[in-house]
Amino acid sequence: MLLERNLHLQQKQSLHISAQTIQSLKILQFSHGELSSYLEDQAERNPLINLKLPNPTDAMPEPPTEAKGQTERLTATNAPGSTFATEKTHAMQSGGDSLGARPSQGQSRKSHDIRDAIDVIEATCPAKTTLREHLLSQIGFAFRDLSDQRLAAELIEHFDGDGYLRAKTTTLAPMLGVDAEKIEKTLKVIQGFDPAGVGARDLGECLKIQLEDLGKLRPEMEIMLDHIDLLAKFDISRLASLTGTSRDAVLEMAKEIRTLDPKPGRKFDDSPTLSAYPDILVNRTRDGRVTVELNSALLPRVLVDRQYYAEIKTQRLNEQDKRFVVDCMKNAGWLTKNLDQRAQTILKIATEIARKQDRFLRDGPEHLRPLGLKDVAAAAGVHESTVCRAIANKYMMTAHGLFELKFFFSNSLASLDGGEDQSSETVRHKIKQLIDAEKPEAVLSDDAIVAQLQSSGIEVARRTVAKYRDMMRIPSSPQRRREKRAKAKFNFA
Structure with missing residues (x-):
C-alpha cells in the first residue's frame, strides 16, 4: 500500500456573523420594554455604560394634528422629488459625559419642592386597598375556627383579578389537604363577602350571587342565568320557552341583568394597565408636508464613560483586568453604534410607510393601500428581513390614532x-x-x-x-x- 502526501488548494464559501451584527439584529426587533430590559442587563455587566431609561408615562402624546414649530426632529416631505431634511440625527448619544452630572441650584430646589409635595400627597392619601386585602379583612368576621380562616385565606389566594375562582374544587382539595365538600362549604361563605359576586366559578354564578344579595333571584331568572350562552346570542324565543315566560318578560330580565357587575373584583384593581406606546410620531404640517420622527420620550440614553475608562487605564492592571477593560470599552462602543443604527433604521422604514400610506394619513383607515414588505424594503434600500424586524412590536401615532406598524401591511x-x-x-x-x-x-x-x-x-x-x-x-x-x-x-x- 503506497502512502503519499499531497498539498492542494480548495475554495469554500462560509458565512460568519460577528457578535456586533448579531446584537444589531437582536435589538432591532426589540419592543421598547424588551430593549430597556436588555440595556439594564448590559449596564450591569459593563461598568463603562451609563444608562438612563425613559419613563413610559411621558411617552404617550396626544394624537397629532399639525406640527407647529418643532425643531429637533427628522422630517420627510412626501411631495414628489422631495428630499429629507435631517435636523437631529442622533437619537442615541455616546460620549464621555456622565449622566450623574450635578444639577444646577435652581433645578435642585425644584426637585426638592416636588419631592416634598409627593411626600405630602403620600402621607394624606391612603394606598388603595387590593381585592385580596379587602377579602382577607373579612375572614375574621365570617370564620371563628383558625383552620377555617386558613382555608378561606388559601382559597382567596386562588381568586383572579375579576374575583373568580377558576380552579376546580376537586383540583384544589388535594393541594389544600381537605375534601372538596369542605372547600364548597367554605367557598359558599366567602361568596357572601363584599363585593357581591366574588368567589363565583363562572359568569352565571357571579350574577346569581349578586341577584340573591339584592333579593331578586327569582326561579325564572335562575333558569335564564343557567343558559347565559343563549342570552349572549339574544335567543329570546328559546329563553322564553325555557323560563316559561313571554319574550317581553325575558327582555325585561335581560335589562335587569345588564345592571349587574360581571367582574366585581375589578373595582379593586390598582395595577397599571400596560399600554402600547408610540415609537413613531407622524404629523402633517399646514403646508401639507408629512413629518416623521422618533418618539424621543421613549428612547433610552446610553453614554460611554470615557473619563472613567481613562482613569482605569492609568492604573496598574494585570493582563486579565486589562483585557476586561478593553472588552468593556469595545462592547460599549458597539452598543451605542447599534442603538443609533436601530433608531435610524426604524425611522427610515417608518418614513417609507408614511410616504406610501399618505392617503391613509390624510383621509383615514378606509384609504389604506395594499402594501408588502418588499415594497418598503426596496424603497428604503434594506432587506425584507430587516423591515420585518423593524416593524415588530413598534407603534405609530397618527392623527387617526395609534397603530401597530404591521397594520400598514396587507394583501x-x-x-x-x-x-x-x-x-x-x-x-x-x-x-x-x-x-x-x-x-x-x-x-x-x-x-x-x-x-x-x-x-x-x-x-x-x-x-x-x-x-x-x-x-x-x-x-x-x-x-x-x-x-x-x-x-x-x-x-x-
Whole structure:
C-alpha cells in the first residue's frame, strides 16, 4: 500500500456573523420594554455604560394634528422629488459625559419642592386597598375556627383579578389537604363577602350571587342565568320557552341583568394597565408636508464613560483586568453604534410607510393601500428581513390614532372598475361600516354585503366576507337581527 502526501488548494464559501451584527439584529426587533430590559442587563455587566431609561408615562402624546414649530426632529416631505431634511440625527448619544452630572441650584430646589409635595400627597392619601386585602379583612368576621380562616385565606389566594375562582374544587382539595365538600362549604361563605359576586366559578354564578344579595333571584331568572350562552346570542324565543315566560318578560330580565357587575373584583384593581406606546410620531404640517420622527420620550440614553475608562487605564492592571477593560470599552462602543443604527433604521422604514400610506394619513383607515414588505424594503434600500424586524412590536401615532406598524401591511383585493386595488384592511373597515349602519329591520346578509361592496367597485367572495366578519368578531346576520331588535325595543346601549 503506497502512502503519499499531497498539498492542494480548495475554495469554500462560509458565512460568519460577528457578535456586533448579531446584537444589531437582536435589538432591532426589540419592543421598547424588551430593549430597556436588555440595556439594564448590559449596564450591569459593563461598568463603562451609563444608562438612563425613559419613563413610559411621558411617552404617550396626544394624537397629532399639525406640527407647529418643532425643531429637533427628522422630517420627510412626501411631495414628489422631495428630499429629507435631517435636523437631529442622533437619537442615541455616546460620549464621555456622565449622566450623574450635578444639577444646577435652581433645578435642585425644584426637585426638592416636588419631592416634598409627593411626600405630602403620600402621607394624606391612603394606598388603595387590593381585592385580596379587602377579602382577607373579612375572614375574621365570617370564620371563628383558625383552620377555617386558613382555608378561606388559601382559597382567596386562588381568586383572579375579576374575583373568580377558576380552579376546580376537586383540583384544589388535594393541594389544600381537605375534601372538596369542605372547600364548597367554605367557598359558599366567602361568596357572601363584599363585593357581591366574588368567589363565583363562572359568569352565571357571579350574577346569581349578586341577584340573591339584592333579593331578586327569582326561579325564572335562575333558569335564564343557567343558559347565559343563549342570552349572549339574544335567543329570546328559546329563553322564553325555557323560563316559561313571554319574550317581553325575558327582555325585561335581560335589562335587569345588564345592571349587574360581571367582574366585581375589578373595582379593586390598582395595577397599571400596560399600554402600547408610540415609537413613531407622524404629523402633517399646514403646508401639507408629512413629518416623521422618533418618539424621543421613549428612547433610552446610553453614554460611554470615557473619563472613567481613562482613569482605569492609568492604573496598574494585570493582563486579565486589562483585557476586561478593553472588552468593556469595545462592547460599549458597539452598543451605542447599534442603538443609533436601530433608531435610524426604524425611522427610515417608518418614513417609507408614511410616504406610501399618505392617503391613509390624510383621509383615514378606509384609504389604506395594499402594501408588502418588499415594497418598503426596496424603497428604503434594506432587506425584507430587516423591515420585518423593524416593524415588530413598534407603534405609530397618527392623527387617526395609534397603530401597530404591521397594520400598514396587507394583501390587495382587485377592483372591478380597473381602479386602484384595495387592501384587505380597508375592505374589513368597509364591512364594519356597513354593519354598523344597519337598522334592526334591515340587517345585511353576507351576500348583501358582497353586493354592496361590488357596487362600490370591490371584488370579494362571500366566504371572504364571512372570514373577515369572524376576524372582527361580528356575529351572523340572524344573531345581529335579534340583538338589534332587542336593543331597539329596550334601549340597550
